[in-house]
Amino acid sequence: MNTQHPPGALAKLLGFYRSRFLRAMEEVYGITMFGMRFFAYVFKPPYEVSEVRKHMDELGAKSIPLLTVVGLIMGLILALQSRPTLDRFGAGSFLPAMIALTIVRELGPVITALIVAGRVSSGIGAELGSMKVTEQIDALEVSAVDPFNYLVVTRTLACVIMLPLLTAYVDFLAIFGGFLSETMSSNTTMKLYFAEVISSLTFLDILPGIGKRAVFGFIIGLIGAYEGFNTSRGTEGVGRAATTSVVVASLNIIFVDMLIIQLTLLLFGSG
Amino acid sequence: MNQNDVLIDVQNVSKSFGDHDVLTGLSMQVRRGSSDVILGRSGIGKSVLLKSIVGLLIPESGSITVKGQQVIGMKTRELNLLRQNIGYVFQYAALYDSMTVRENLEFPLRKHMELSEDEIEERVVEQLRLVGLEESIDKMPSELSGGMKKRVGLARAIIAKPEIVLYDEPTAGLDPITGREISELIRDLEKHFGITSITVTHDLECTRTVADTIYILDNGTFTYSGSFDDLQRAEDPLAKAFFLGIT
Ligand SMILES: Nc1ncnc2c1ncn2[C@@H]1O[C@H](COP(=O)(O)OP(=O)(O)OP(=O)(O)O)[C@@H](O)[C@H]1O
Ligand SMILES: [Mg+2]
Numbered sequence: 001m002n003t004q005h006p007p008g009a010l011a012k013l014l015g016f017y018r019s020r021f022l023r024a025m026e027e028v029y030g031i032t033m034f035g036m037r038f039f040a041y042v043f044k045p046p047y048e049v050s051e052v053r054k055h056m057d058e059l060g061a062k063s064i065p066l067l068t069v070v071g072l073i074m075g076l077i078l079a080l081q082s083r084p085t086l087d088r089f090g091a092g093s094f095l096p097a098m099i100a101l102t103i104v105r106e107l108g109p110v111i112t113a114l115i116v117a118g119r120v121s122s123g124i125g126a127e128l129g130s131m132k133v134t135e136q137i138d139a140l141e142v143s144a145v146d147p148f149n150y151l152v153v154t155r156t157l158a159c160v161i162m163l164p165l166l167t168a169y170v171d172f173l174a175i176f177g178g179f180l181s182e183t184m185s186s187n188t189t190m191k192l193y194f195a196e197v198i199s200s201l202t203f204l205d206i207l208p209g210i211g212k213r214a215v216f217g218f219i220i221g222l223i224g225a226y227e228g229f230n231t232s233r234g235t236e237g238v239g240r241a242a243t244t245s246v247v248v249a250s251l252n253i254i255f256v257d258m259l260i261i262q263l264t265l266l267l268f269g270s271g
Numbered sequence: 272m273n274q275n276d277v278l279i280d281v282q283n284v285s286k287s288f289g290d291h292d293v294l295t296g297l298s299m300q301v302r303r304g305s306s307d308v309i310l311g312r313s314g315i316g317k318s319v320l321l322k323s324i325v326g327l328l329i330p331e332s333g334s335i336t337v338k339g340q341q342v343i344g345m346k347t348r349e350l351n352l353l354r355q356n357i358g359y360v361f362q363y364a365a366l367y368d369s370m371t372v373r374e375n376l377e378f379p380l381r382k383h384m385e386l387s388e389d390e391i392e393e394r395v396v397e398q399l400r401l402v403g404l405e406e407s408i409d410k411m412p413s414e415l416s417g418g419m420k421k422r423v424g425l426a427r428a429i430i431a432k433p434e435i436v437l438y439d440e441p442t443a444g445l446d447p448i449t450g451r452e453i454s455e456l457i458r459d460l461e462k463h464f465g466i467t468s469i470t471v472t473h474d475l476e477c478t479r480t481v482a483d484t485i486y487i488l489d490n491g492t493f494t495y496s497g498s499f500d501d502l503q504r505a506e507d508p509l510a511k512a513f514f515l516g517i518t
Contacts, residue, residue: 127369135365138327142359143379144351 027248034152034226035218041146041153048154055158063119063166070115071108071170075177078102083185092186096193097200099178104205108171110257113216116159116166117249121224124155125245128228129238137229152229156221163217164210208264215260216253223249278303278435278467279324284333285491286319293319294330295491306461306468308478310513311488317471318362320488321437324469325357326350337435355383358428362439362471364420366412372399372423373408379431398426401456403449418445425453429460436460438470442477454480475514487513 078099086092128151131137140147179193227245231237279301286294293316301307311317322328324335326342335342340353366375376395380386386394399405402422412420425441438457442450454477460466461481470481478485478499485502487495487509495507502510 130368134368135361135363136367138322139359139361139365139367141327142325142354142357143382144354145378145382146347146351 030230031223031226031248034229035222037148038153038156038218038222041149042157044149046149048150051150051154052158052161055155056162059116059120059158059162060166062123063116064169066115066119067112067166067170068173070111071173072177072180074107074111074170075099075103075174075179076181077177078107078174079178079181080185083181093196095182096178096188096196100175100197100200101205103171103174103178104201104209106257106261108174109167109209109213109216110253112167112170113163113213113220113253114250116163116217117220117253118246120159121220121227121245121249122242124221124224125227125231126238126242128152128225129231129241130235132229132231133234133237147229152222152225155225156218159217159221160214161217163220164213167209167213167216204268208260208268212257212260215256219252219256220249223252276302278338279469280334280336281320281324282334284320284323284330284335286316286323286328286330292491294323296333297488297492298333299486299493299496301467301469303467304461304465305483306457306470306481307484307486308482309469309471309486309488310473310478311471315488316491317488318439321359321439321469321471324437325354325359355431356434358431358433358436360421360425360428360436360438360441362443364412364417364424366415366420366423366427368412370412371408372404372410372412372415375412375423376427376430379427384431394430398430399423401429402426403452418449421445422449422453425456429466432464434465434467436466436468438468438472440472440474441470442472442474447476450474451476451480453477457481 079095082095082098083092086095086098128137131151137147137151140150175194175197179188179190182188182193183190224245227241227248231241277300279299281297281299283296283298284294285292285296297320299307309317309320319328323330324337324342326345330343333343337353338356340349342350342353345353366372367378370378373395376398377391380391380394395408396405399408402425404419404422404426407415407419407423412423415423421441421444425438428436428438436457441457442453445453454474457468457470457477458480461468468481470477472478472481482499484496485499486493487507489509495502495505495510497505502514505511505514
């Protein structure tokens with residue numbers, strides 16, 4: 001059997017990866033410029049306050065049902081899973097503290113962000129994408145309204161504000177889910193459980209966390225808007241914008257999460 | 272021709288996408304208060320020309336002045352001030368589909384004009400009456416037919432009473448009766464409000480009603496310009512073909 005590649009096949013393959021790589025770099029560059037433009041715009045009038053509020057509403061309505069279920073179940077499972085292990089080391093009483101720290105520091109923000117990315121980034125990508133291909137963005141521009149300010153800044157800002165709030169909601173539900181599991185398996189009281197939770201959390205768990213949540217919100221809004229804004233002609237592009245938004249936003253969330261963890265370790269010394 | 276009378280001055284404009292040259296050194300002058308019509312085959316660059324005039328597309332070379340101001344390379348802020356004098360009817364209406372018909376029409380008014388709620392309401396109703404769609408005021412764009420969308424798009428373009436209106440196929444997809452009404456509306460806007468306009472159309476009836484000067488676009492430039500009567504007698508093969516409606 002002839003396994004010899006035809007001449008030039010390798011070059012072709014390299015060419016393929018090269019063009020893939022260049023396109024990825026273009027995307028990184030584009031998103032970076034988009035992000036910088038956001039900061040150039042966000043403090044400048046006109047402020048589209050009512051638009052921001054509308055998008056906050058929509059964002060909440062879209063994601064709260066799913067977040068409620070996931071939050072509760074996440075806490076339940078975490079408690080169920082950890083109880084036997086902790087008991088084996090005679091550390092069962094640390095369970096509330098463990099749940100609180102795991103949820104507040106890491107699981108809450110990341111899971112919330114990933115879920116909202118799935119619901120909202122794709123939504124923004126598809127919405128702006130279809131506005132782009134049906135010339136609605138051109139129409140805004142002709143009406144002397146800056147589409148970046150009116151569409152991108154408002155949505156991204158709504159995500160930045162809402163993500164910390166939604167995460168707090170999920171955190172609370174997850175910790176409460178942990179309590180539900182505990183009441184079933186041991187004889188803890190609500191008062192005791194939450195006292196443990198609160199005493200285990202320090203200022204440093206909360207404060208860097210809020211910044212991180214806002215950053216996740218920024219990623220979700222900005223990337224959805226970027227993909228939508230750069231949709232090329234045709235409805236096929238709209239679907240692509242929606243899925244690409246979720247993928248790129250999710251990857252960025254995980255990547256940025258890793259960076260932030262490293263950074264907080266470096267700055268505050270504790271994990 | 273007095274320079275002050277020229278409201279839109281397009282000189283030697285070239286625009287390409289990649290290696291596809293769409294406009295190659297095109298020129299036209301539109302006088303204040305005149306209604307010019309552009310004819311041309313599908314995909315030849317008519318919409319590209321209109322978009323270049325409002326700064327949605329940026330030509331590689333040439334000059335476009337509107338009201339004496341150079342559009343190419345203009346700062347966004349100034350461009351936006353200029354755009355407040357221009358209405359644009361998009362080929363596919365481009366209604367904001369998250370807004371009702373009413374909100375679509377209110378949008379340009381709320382963004383740039385200080386009007387009371389009553390005045391806004393009055394204008395919206397008035398414009399919808401002009402295009403025969405008062406009943407659809409609270410509908411969403413998705414509930415409208417193509418022709419209805421088109422007419423709402425037209426109402427939205429003229430609601431802020433701009434000096435200049437660019438119509439991209441205003442009568443396409445309309446029945447002949449509504450089409451004629453829209454053509455007459457365009458003519459009346461010119462007559463009564465002195466609106467200057469450029470209309471892109473394939474509709475001979477509309478051309479007859481509206482046109483002061485007719486341009487035919489082919490291969491990136493205008494191959495013909497003249498009045499409707501001239502067109503009728505023109506020897507230019509494309510002009511003839513258009514007149515017979517067999518392009
Ligand atoms: N944004 C764009 N990117 C790439 N090519 C474009 C773009 N806009 C227009 N074109 C190309 O420019 C050419 C002219 O397009 P245009 O929309 O101006 O045609 P038209 O004369 O308005 O046609 P129609 O009568 O069908 O509306 C077409 O070949 C089109 O493919
Ligand atoms: Mg066109």
